[in-house]
Amino acid sequence: MEMLNGAQIVVRALEDLGVEQMFGYPGAAVIDIYDELLNSKKITHILARHEQGAVHMADGYARATGKVGCAIVTSGPGATNTVTAIATAYGDSIPLVVISGQVATSLIGSDAFQEVDTVGITRPVVKHSFLCKKAEDIAVNIRKAFYIASTGRKGPVVVDIPKNCQNPNIKVPYELSQSIHLRSYNPTVFGHKGQVKRAAKLIAEAKRPVLIFGGGVVQGNASENLAKVVERMNLPVTQTLMGISGFSGTDPHNLGMVGMHGTFEANEAMHNSDLVIAIAVRFDDRVTNNARKFCPNARIIHVDVDPASISKCVHADIPIVGDCNTVLGQLLQSFDEQDLHANPELDVWWEQIKQWRARNCLAYEKSDSVIKPQQVIEEVYAAVKDSGVPTYVTTDVGQHQMFAAQFFKFEHPRHFITSGGLGTMGFGFPAACGIKVAYPDAQVICFTGDGSFQMNLQELGTCKQYHLPVKIFILDNHTLGMVRQWQDLFYHKRFSQTNLDYNPDFLKLADAYDHKAFKVSDPKELRAVIDKVLSMKDDLVIVDVITDTDSKVFPMQRTGGSMEDMILAEDKED
Amino acid sequence: MRHVVSILIENEAGALSRVVGLFSQRGYNIESLTVAPTEDPTLSRCTILTLGDPEEAEQITKQLHKLVDVLRVSDFDENNVGLERELVLMKMPTPNRQLREEIRSLCDIFHARIIDVTPELYTLEFVGSSEEVDNFITTLNKCTDVLETVRSGVLGIAKGNHYMHS
Numbered sequence: 001m002e003m004l005n006g007a008q009i010v011v012r013a014l015e016d017l018g019v020e021q022m023f024g025y026p027g028a029a030v031i032d033i034y035d036e037l038l039n040s041k042k043i044t045h046i047l048a049r050h051e052q053g054a055v056h057m058a059d060g061y062a063r064a065t066g067k068v069g070c071a072i073v074t075s076g077p078g079a080t081n082t083v084t085a086i087a088t089a090y091g092d093s094i095p096l097v098v099i100s101g102q103v104a105t106s107l108i109g110s111d112a113f114q115e116v117d118t119v120g121i122t123r124p125v126v127k128h129s130f131l132c133k134k135a136e137d138i139a140v141n142i143r144k145a146f147y148i149a150s151t152g153r154k155g156p157v158v159v160d161i162p163k164n165c166q167n168p169n170i171k172v173p174y175e176l177s178q179s180i181h182l183r184s185y186n187p188t189v190f191g192h193k194g195q196v197k198r199a200a201k202l203i204a205e206a207k208r209p210v211l212i213f214g215g216g217v218v219q220g221n222a223s224e225n226l227a228k229v230v231e232r233m234n235l236p237v238t239q240t241l242m243g244i245s246g247f248s249g250t251d252p253h254n255l256g257m258v259g260m261h262g263t264f265e266a267n268e269a270m271h272n273s274d275l276v277i278a279i280a281v282r283f284d285d286r287v288t289n290n291a292r293k294f295c296p297n298a299r300i301i302h303v304d305v306d307p308a309s310i311s312k313c314v315h316a317d318i319p320i321v322g323d324c325n326t327v328l329g330q331l332l333q334s335f336d337e338q339d340l341h342a343n344p345e346l347d348v349w350w351e352q353i354k355q356w357r358a359r360n361c362l363a364y365e366k367s368d369s370v371i372k373p374q375q376v377i378e379e380v381y382a383a384v385k386d387s388g389v390p391t392y393v394t395t396d397v398g399q400h401q402m403f404a405a406q407f408f409k410f411e412h413p414r415h416f417i418t419s420g421g422l423g424t425m426g427f428g429f430p431a432a433c434g435i436k437v438a439y440p441d442a443q444v445i446c447f448t449g450d451g452s453f454q455m456n457l458q459e460l461g462t463c464k465q466y467h468l469p470v471k472i473f474i475l476d477n478h479t480l481g482m483v484r485q486w487q488d489l490f491y492h493k494r495f496s497q498t499n500l501d502y503n504p505d506f507l508k509l510a511d512a513y514d515h516k517a518f519k520v521s522d523p524k525e526l527r528a529v530i531d532k533v534l535s536m537k538d539d540l541v542i543v544d545v546i547t548d549t550d551s552k553v554f555p556m557q558r559t560g561g562s563m564e565d566m567i568l569a570e571d572k573e574d
Numbered sequence: 575m576r577h578v579v580s581i582l583i584e585n586e587a588g589a590l591s592r593v594v595g596l597f598s599q600r601g602y603n604i605e606s607l608t609v610a611p612t613e614d615p616t617l618s619r620c621t622i623l624t625l626g627d628p629e630e631a632e633q634i635t636k637q638l639h640k641l642v643d644v645l646r647v648s649d650f651d652e653n654n655v656g657l658e659r660e661l662v663l664m665k666m667p668t669p670n671r672q673l674r675e676e677i678r679s680l681c682d683i684f685h686a687r688i689i690d691v692t693p694e695l696y697t698l699e700f701v702g703s704s705e706e707v708d709n710f711i712t713t714l715n716k717c718t719d720v721l722e723t724v725r726s727g728v729l730g731i732a733k734g735n736h737y738m739h740s
Contacts, residue, residue, distance in 0.1 A: 119588060124599050128642040131587065148642055183740065184584055184645040308636035311629075 001173040006135035006166040007032035009174050010099065013142040015042045016176045019070050021061065021437050022046070023054040027074020029101025029114060032166040046437055046466055049458040051078050053430040055085030055098060056456070060431030062094050063417045064392055065438045066221065068150050072099040076114030079160075080121060084424060087125035089156040091421025092215055092242055095149040096156035097142070098122075104164040105133060118160045127155030135165045135172045147180045152187025153306040154219055187305060191322035191330050199277075199301045199318050200334035203233055204341065206275035208349045210298075211235045212258055212287075213324075215242025215420065216280020216305065222325035223247060223413040226279065229328055232335060234342035235277070236353055238266035240287050241405055243280075245416040249409030255353065256362075259287040260557045261402040264361035264566060267557070269353055270295055271564040278302045280324040283313040284421070293562035303327045361555050361568055362406050371523045373400060373475045373547045377407040377447065380473065383530045384443060385409070391443040392417065392435045396428035396452030399481035402553040404447045426455025429472060433459055436468040443471070443534065450476040450503050460513040463540045471533055472542045474506060477549045485552045489567075506544040515539065521546035575651055577624050577631045578658060578730035581638055582646040582738055585611050585618040589643040593620060596637055602626060606660075606727030617645070617740055623704075623728045646738050650730050657733055660707045661726040663689075664698045666718045676717055684710050695721070704728055 004012060010033045014022065023046045026034040037045050048054035051073045062069030069089075073082055079100040089096045103112040119129045128148050130141040138161060145157040203209060217226055217239075223246050230237050230253050237247055238258040247254055256263035258270060270276065276298045281287065288294045291313050302309075302316035303324050310319040320327055335341070364374045377400075384391045393408055395401040395418045410416050417435065419427040432446040453474050463470065475481075480498040487495050510517030516539045520529045526545070533541045554569040583589045590609055597604050602624055609620040624634065631649055638647045650656030668674045677696055681688060684706075690697035700710045707725065714720055732738065 120591070123588075123592060123595055129588070153640075182642070185642045306640065308633065308640050312633060312636075 001175055003171040004174040005168045005171050006138055006161070007036040007168055009135065009138045009172070010142065010161065010166065011036045011040050011043065012174060013139045013176055014070060015040060017142070017146050018067070019043055022070040022072060023048055023057040023061070023434065024072035025051050025054055025074065025078060027078050027101060027114070029075035029078075029103060029163045030072060030099075030166070032163070032168055033072065033099075033101070035168075046462065048430070049461050050456065051081035052085045052426070053433075053456050053459045053462065055082045055096070056088065056427050056430035057434035057437065058096055058098075059085060059089045059094050060394060060417055060434030061438050062089075062096055063431070064414050064435040066219075066414065068095045068097055068146050069434070070097050070099070073101070074114065075101045075103055075118065076116050078114075079118040080116055083122060083125065086122055086156045086158070088419050088422045088424040088427055090125045090127070092419065093154045093219060094156065095154040097145045097149050098156060098158050099142075100158060100160050102131070102160045102162040105162045106164065108162065119158065122158050125156070126158050127153075129158040129160065131160045132162065132165050135167070135170055138165060139174055139176050143176055143180060144182065147182075148185065152185075153216075153309075187323075188307070188321045189323045189326050191303065191320040191327035193330070195318055195320045196327065196330045197334050197338070199320060200331055200338060200340055202275055202299065202301065202318065203235070203277060203331075204335070204343060206343065207345050208273045209233075209235055209275040209277060209346075210269045210273040211237045211277040211279065212239065212270065212281055213237070213243045213246055213279040214240040214281030216324050217243055217246040218413045220280060220305070220324045221413070222280070222328055225325055225328035225332065228332055232332070232342065234346050236269050236350070238262065238270065240281055240284070240420070241418060242420040244405055245410035245413050248411050250411065255357075257405050260289070261406065261553050261555065263406070264359045264555050264568065265353055265356035267555070267563045267566060268356045271562055272352075273298045276300045278316075279328065280304055282306075282309040285313070288313060289557045289563050289565065290560050295563070359568070364551070364569060366523070367548070368523060370548045371521065371526055371545055373403050373477065373551050374407055375523065375526065376473060376475055376545050376547065377403045379527050379530055380445065381408045383527070383534055384445070387443070387534070389443045390439065391415065391445060392432070392439070394418065394428040394432040394435065394444070394446045396448040397423045397425045398449050398452060399485065399551070399553050400447050400449045400475040403475075425452040429453060429470070430456050430459050432470040432472075433463060433468050436470050437466070446470055446472045448472060448474055449481060450474055450478060450500050451480045454503075457509070460510070460515060460540070464513055464515065469536070469538055469540045472540070474542065474544050475547050476503070476506070476544050477547045477551070478503065479549050481551075482553070484549075488550070488552070506542050510542045515542060517542040517544065519544040519546070575625065575627065575631070577626060577634070578650040578656060578728055579622045579624060579634060579638070580648045580650065580656070580730045580738065581620040581622070581644060582612070582740060583618050583620055584643040584645070585616050586643060589618070590620065592641050592643060593622075593638065596641065597622070597624070597634075600633070600637060602630065602634055606725070608727040608729055614740060621728055621730050645740055648732065648738060650732070655733065656730045658703050658728050658730050659701055660704050660728050662700050662707045662711065663724045664700075664711070664714060664720055665695055665722040666698070666714065666720050667694060668696050673718055677714075680713060680717065684713075686710065
């Protein structure tokens with residue numbers, strides 16, 4: 001058997017598991033691994049400027065490609081800096097493996113330099129974690145980490161490797177097993193046949209059905225089967241924020257996003273439905289509003305790979321545990337077997353939905369003098385939709401994120417990338433970098449806010465070094481817009497700590513990093529700037545778009561109400 | 575409702591902290607907890623006594639199952655009664671003959687044992703259901719000044735032909 005030292009084993013195991021790109025930041029506790037990385041011909045390492053950025057990059061990479069994202073950081077502060085990014089991936093069930101250095105095993109527990117209990121600190125935000133005790137543990141733990149991260153309900157896994165285990169002078173046998181079996185971990189793949197059959201029948205019989213799906217459809221590569229089910233049964237479809245891009249945004253079956261800032265038609269359809277077909281959603285409070293008032297007349301079919309997600313927030317009448325793509329396939333088969341087709345009575349339901357749609361809930365008032373944030377998203381969408389270039393959109397968190405979710409339409413899964421579960425400001429830009437690493441020829445657009453962008457702008461340096469020409473649209477309203485919206489609506493316009501009047505000059509900032517930038521504040525110039533920026537294929541461009549400070553995201557559900565308790569733009573004066 | 579949750583986990587560093595962490599993270603309480611390796615030294619058996627309504631108990635069971643280190647979970651409650659035992663050790667002063675006799679007779683009645691004796695103290699051992707242990711402790715406290723009480727926490731196992739296998 002081949003004899004390798006611990007540092008070599010780390011690199012070889014990653015190579016053997018198919019890792020081509022990884023992200024990270026060196027330090028004392030991983031210096032041997034970094035030394036070994038210089039010898040690798042298969043792995044390109046991207047040096048981020050902050051460990052949080054590195055892990056968000058790996059996360060964006062994973063979301064866009066479907067592969068396991070991989071990052072490596074040093075012990076102590078290197079590891080603690082990754083916590084927010086690991087929690088972000090955990091919140092959205094993204095497959096990641098984060099390798100952290102640790103002080104030598106002999107020093108663990110002695111409060112050594114750059115020592116923290118990484119496994120302990122990350123425990124509540126990982127799917128699983130490993131602490132290697134000796135070099136022999138490394139290969140098997142990395143193998144298990146990739147397997148656990150990428151199967152069942154996906155998620156981040158931490159592998160903590162003490163420095164002495166990486167010792168270049170201690171060689172141990174290296175072997176990476178192809179197959180893997182963990183006696184305590186067997187995710188369910190196939191849905192229960194009887195339940196699937198019952199579900200299929202209910203779907204065909206329902207008079208007011210709605211199919212709601214979440215990020216699991218995107219992460220579980222289930223878009224194709226989902227579209228077939230929708231088409232066959234003529235179902236109205238809505239999706240959570242994380243589900244966006246899992247089903248065509250322009251398909252007439254699509255009612256748009258559901259939930260707190262979902263469309264009028266999606267929320268009304270949910271509230272009035274008699275059957276909710278929930279595919280890989282976890283009924284987050286931003287989706288259900290008050291769970292006790294959720295869909296009062298509906299039976300609920302809930303398909304999820306994670307049994308703990310079923311009947312956690314909302315009781316499921318027909319629970320089906322299984323991989324959502326597999327279960328959708330089983331459903332299609334069951335439709336055939338039972339000769340089930342779209343219910344002709346759905347015409348009445350669709351007529352009702354048409355009336356809800358006619359409210360045109362996303363309409364906003366345009367202005368000649370100030371750019372509305374919605375307009376930025378709409379115009380960028382208009383500029384790229386027929387370009388023929390694959391376009392990935394990332395967002396940060398806040399108003400711009402909701403506007404992007406409402407106004408940008410996606411045709412292909414994995415093209416809308418956002419931090420939904422944790423809601424991490426500062427996610428969008430590094431995530432965009434990760435996508436650009438994976439797909440250098442794609443158009444990668446980051447919509448961000450002036451607040452969010454400043455949380456991870458150090459990665460501008462990374463983009464220069466590795467030539468990652470992403471396009472950054474800062475919807476710059478000089479305020480923390482979403483918090484301000486709440487203060488405006490519910491806190492008597494007491495704008496506590498939400499003014500951002502001391503933003504840097506983003507043009508100079510771009511210049512300092514040797515990137516390009518534009519500033520635009522005239523609505524009439526917006527489209528020309530967008531076209532120009534999108535044509536600058538080889539440049540990272542920051543577009544500082546000065547937008548209306550008082551624009552608000554509508555519809556907006558009233559806290560504590562049912563799904564149909566919505567404030568619409570037209571009644572905002574109330 | 576009272577739930578005795580019995581868990582078979584990998585006997586590995588960190589496994590127990592994941593179990594305990596799950597309870598604190600999700601706001602479930604632990605009334606008692608015991609853990610020790612099984613006949614297979616790579617596995618540990620952990621028993622947790624917790625209180626919660628049926629939905630909460632279902633979530634606890636599901637979330638425990640989700641932990642990568644957990645192999646099996648069973649929940650014993652009033653609808654699924656298991657066998658339960660708890661051990662208690664107690665130390666008390668024995669200043670005079672009358673008290674010593676009283677304690678010995680209580681031990682006879684309860685089928686408790688005196689496991690250590692000094693001129694000043696008795697140390698007792700009693701095994702029973704939690705309710706019996708409560709009762710034993712209350713009774714002892716009424717007749718003497720108990721110096722120390724150590725309870726093992728509840729152990730649970732299925733009744734009849736059912737058993738938990740790896």
